[in-house]
Amino acid sequence: MNSEAYNTAQRQSIAGILLIFISSLYKLVKIFWAMGAYLLLSGPSKTTLIYTALGLLVVTGLTLIYSYVYYLKFIFYIDYEREEFILEKGIFSTENSAIPFDKIQQVYFKRSIFQRVINVYSLVIDTAGSNQKEVEIKAISENDANKLSEILLKAKSEKVEENQIEEERLEAENYEVWTHKVDFLTLLKIGISTNYLRGLSLVFAFVVSIYNRINTYFKDRIEDVEVYFSQFSGVLQSIGYLALLVILLLLLSISITIIEVFIKYYGLKIQQTKDKLEVEMGLKTNTKVSLQPRRLQLMRISTNPVQKRFNLYEAQISLSSSENELQKNKIKIPGLGKEIVKKIKSFLYSESSESQFRTTFRPDKLLLFRKISLAMVPALIFLAVWYFTALVSLQFWAVLVLAGLYIFAAITVQIFSFKARKLIFTEDFLQKKRGLWNKTEETLELFKIQSISVKQPIWYRRRNLVNIVFHTAGGDLKFYAVSNDILRYINYVLYKAEVIKRNWM
Numbered sequence: 001m002n003s004e005a006y007n008t009a010q011r012q013s014i015a016g017i018l019l020i021f022i023s024s025l026y027k028l029v030k031i032f033w034a035m036g037a038y039l040l041l042s043g044p045s046k047t048t049l050i051y052t053a054l055g056l057l058v059v060t061g062l063t064l065i066y067s068y069v070y071y072l073k074f075i076f077y078i079d080y081e082r083e084e085f086i087l088e089k090g091i092f093s094t095e096n097s098a099i100p101f102d103k104i105q106q107v108y109f110k111r112s113i114f115q116r117v118i119n120v121y122s123l124v125i126d127t128a129g130s131n132q133k134e135v136e137i138k139a140i141s142e143n144d145a146n147k148l149s150e151i152l153l154k155a156k157s158e159k160v161e162e163n164q165i166e167e168e169r170l171e172a173e174n175y176e177v178w179t180h181k182v183d184f185l186t187l188l189k190i191g192i193s194t195n196y197l198r199g200l201s202l203v204f205a206f207v208v209s210i211y212n213r214i215n216t217y218f219k220d221r222i223e224d225v226e227v228y229f230s231q232f233s234g235v236l237q238s239i240g241y242l243a244l245l246v247i248l249l250l251l252l253s254i255s256i257t258i259i260e261v262f263i264k265y266y267g268l269k270i271q272q273t274k275d276k277l278e279v280e281m282g283l284k285t286n287t288k289v290s291l292q293p294r295r296l297q298l299m300r301i302s303t304n305p306v307q308k309r310f311n312l313y314e315a316q317i318s319l320s321s322s323e324n325e326l327q328k329n330k331i332k333i334p335g336l337g338k339e340i341v342k343k344i345k346s347f348l349y350s351e352s353s354e355s356q357f358r359t360t361f362r363p364d365k366l367l368l369f370r371k372i373s374l375a376m377v378p379a380l381i382f383l384a385v386w387y388f389t390a391l392v393s394l395q396f397w398a399v400l401v402l403a404g405l406y407i408f409a410a411i412t413v414q415i416f417s418f419k420a421r422k423l424i425f426t427e428d429f430l431q432k433k434r435g436l437w438n439k440t441e442e443t444l445e446l447f448k449i450q451s452i453s454v455k456q457p458i459w460y461r462r463r464n465l466v467n468i469v470f471h472t473a474g475g476d477l478k479f480y481a482v483s484n485d486i487l488r489y490i491n492y493v494l495y496k497a498e499v500i501k502r503n504w505m
Contacts, residue, residue, distance in 0.1 A: 297474025
């Protein structure tokens, strides 16, 4: 590999034609599947089926031609004189993307299941920190992906010769500090100990979606189904059947959560080399990302009592990014033991010094009062609905018991959540701790703070309270209803951000 590699027009792997063809067919199926299902279930005639089959053959042929032409029109190369990566694509309208080397923030790989079958990679060039969209080459061989990634990442800082690139590549490959792999049992533990509300919401959304589809195409038959189920309404209202239904939904949500965890994080591997931390994971879409300490903005470490029992922690790493692309630059890494978390922190924060002081701030009790007041709103709505309408038919004592249990639980949750909130200043770091069940610790380096917003609502003035928002290129860190004594520490943070000249992009 030399400094003139990829300086002429390059095309994707020949397998890219098949990838484009399958992707195009999949998009067509997503658009017209409902129409096709309705056509089949409506009992079409033989002539209709023949014409439909001929139409499908024509569409398939046109899609294949489109895929081949799109493959020919998709070219990329490196313009070393202008120091840009060029990508051209499009059939009816040509899209030309030119990315200067100094705008490249990240180059990483990902693979879907189908890409694994045809043995190609997607190479993604991320231009975080600008309005430029990411550029993706969806069918490239492993060898070309590694070489192109190497050239672009090196070219970001300077133009180097072939022997320099090769020498540094071999050195990085041979300099492995440690590797951590998440096994099958750990993934299972993550699925079992993860919040099930997401699984329940997926079940609910699936049921509602299916009902809406059926209601759209079989509206006349819905009445018969409703009459059938109404015969069992009395049984379903019994406590035993409701309890059974809750258990089944809980088991289903746990199963969905476990499946989702395996799809997202199967094969999770973390590897630290000389100057980067490589993270690879995913079953459906296999993603490989290289993390460099300078791009780290915010780190969140979270766990809950069950996961802590299993020695499981989740790290969420927010990288420098443009405002419109914040979400895609948040990388979640679950299944980490306490020792691995320490190793990751040690690598990503290696240049920070030992803390000489530590100051902790907690929110004012006014925030607790506000949280409890908001938590009472559902109870008030329930009481209003019971008193003024006939939608809830319960005895007075039952209403009091339910409302009392809810109020007690809500107040207890808010009190313990309030006690867990704290903001900690050290010499180089800012930490925020919060959470009742899911304990979260957010950490950012002071010199990476871009700006600070201080707001004081009218109702805070008498108590000398303010709301603080710390803005970074990887998201915001917020802390509400804190004493204005914090302002002198804000001045210290701004001082650190000014005097430290280390790069953070």
